[in-house]
Amino acid sequence: MTEDMLVENEINTSFEIDFSKLQGGGGKFIISPIGSDKVFCRESFSEDHRMFESAALEFAQKTIFPMREKLESHNKEASLEVFKQMGELGFLGVDTPEEFGGLGLDKTTACIVCDILSYGGSVSIMVTQAAHTGIASLPIIWYGTKTQKEKYLPKLASGEWMGCYALTEPAAGSDALSGQMKAKLSEDGKHYLLSGQKIYITNGGWSDVCVTFANVDGKYTGFIVDKDYPGWVAGEEEKKMGIKGSSTVTLFFEDCKVPLENMIGNVGQGSAIAFNVLYAGRYKLGVSAAAGAKICTNLSYDFANEREQFSRKIANFSMMKRKMSDxxxxxxxxxxxxxxxxxxxxxxxKDFDKTSPDYFEKVQKVIEDHAIEASLCKVVGSEALAFSVDEGVQIHGGAGYIEDYPICAMYRDERINRIFEGTNEINRLLIAGTALKKALLEDIPIRDSILSRATEWVPNDLFVDEDILTEAKVVEFCRSLNLYVFNLLITKYGQDLKNEQWVLEPYADVLISLSILDTTIKRYIQANDLKKTDMLPVLKLSVANQYQSMMLNAFDILACIDENSDFLKEQVTSLKYSPNKIGLKKNVYRDLDKYGKYYLD
Ligand SMILES: Cc1cc2nc3c(=O)[nH]c(=O)nc-3n(C[C@H](O)[C@H](O)[C@H](O)COP(=O)(O)OP(=O)(O)OC[C@H]3O[C@@H](n4cnc5c(N)ncnc54)[C@H](O)[C@@H]3O)c2cc1C
Incomplete structure (x- = not known):
């Protein structure tokens, strides 16, 4: 596709989109209208998912919750004890193939574990678990040789060994592949000698194994390093703002002697290994952050219904209700x-043959194809948590500033989520940049979609219930709006769009809003009547919020690129959408109050 993709004069309203052109599922929310596909959601959980959910909840309540104070006070013994128990129950081996001691289950089950164990109330143990099962174990699962898998995976899955992933260096943070660590062949040709340092390494002080990356003749390459190899030196524990119970250290590699057979993948494959596992880390971070946001909502609701001021519970004040409905x-x-x-x-x-030698290569391709979604989960989850914790502290008033109340630690613990696994800025660059790449490579039939929506922003054939007809129109309007803005940006900047951060950031936010609109309305449509009743006010408020956010960003982008906004204003006028947001917020709070806790799980 070239820059002449602009469709100003190429109008064909009967244009059919070939959805078969969609490679995999990644990015399909951009073009797939309501009715063309289904989305997976917690209402789609299987019996097995539910069983795992119950087992995780029992562990969270009976084991993690009573230990949470120890787990948050950097108590290595307590952390290792709970970690080992997680291993015994299979919570560390969900992604690990059965032949190497794991359960070999699907990605949804891995997410359920992150989600439900979070209810144990220890963010630190969840950070430990997530780093171990995700970025530390996945490189071996996906890229390891059979010998490496046999040696490491059973011990990592059982919790006998703890793993860490060391990519960041003092001069290589967001620019992660610019690392300076070197690996040179020993004189006898049997080892690589690793020299350099990796900073801020989660689990670093407690780990038995580290997956790390170093330059072999200038080519970034992955290695598995055992703690007892000479030259592994762990620095002092960092004194952190939050997640104080977890281990974070600098790892020094001082001519660390790593056997040749511990290279992971091939020379020069390190960048792909390092980045591919981060995708999985990102959507799982989104899951635990969303769980944290729900916990925070419940804590705030309970507090607001106990605390009295002006002779009334503070929950009676509309400003408090507004916060909780948001x-x-x-x-x-x-x-x-x-x-x-x-x-x-x-x-x-699901249909890939697990016994095929290229099984994991195919799995990685699918996960890479979902790069936009992985970053969306990370950004939306971490920002939902940040918002909820901030408002939660406000609802607690002075008590929110006192350590006796759990919201206080949550406020500090939350902050890291917007920084690690790629900062939210880097993830916004990935969201917009990957959409651009998919459009240019025609992984998504963007051109056809732009053509099909050029004149008719809201299709006539929206077969939805009357009570969400307005919202369905708004969602499809927003899908067209995104295509319109995207087309203008590509026409103006072409491939250089990826370097235009002034517009790329608001454009990433346009995509974030669209993904929320698309996913939530499809989830609603699939739900049973009982769930629909509870979801309807939330859906309506979400649509109103995301529509407003999208409009602000779209007008900002148009102004920045000197594009006349008359056409967009005409479209907005013909949509005739003016939601009563305050009324919707009242309805959402009414339902929260009915259930007394977050009620949409
Ligand atoms: C508690 C903790 C645990 C961690 N665990 C691990 C771990 O287990 N393994 C590991 O390898 N690393 C780990 N990290 C490192 C973490 O991933 C990095 O801190 C993070 O990627 C950011 O890198 P940086 O700190 O160097 O910030 P920088 O990259 O210096 O960023 C500083 C600011 O500049 C912005 N910025 C940078 N580049 C761009 C750009 N191109 N466009 C726009 N803005 C930009 C960033 O968004 C940020 O706001 C951890 C960090 C912490 C604090």
């Missing part, structure tokens, strides 16, 4: 995106 909506949006993503990945890989 929290509910953000939790629902993040939760919907998370399971849409895991389900879409599972759907794409």
């Amino acid at each position: 929290m509910v909506v953000k939790c629902w949006e993040a939760d919907s995106l998370n399971y849409m993503t895991s389900g879409s990945i599972d759907e794409s890989i």
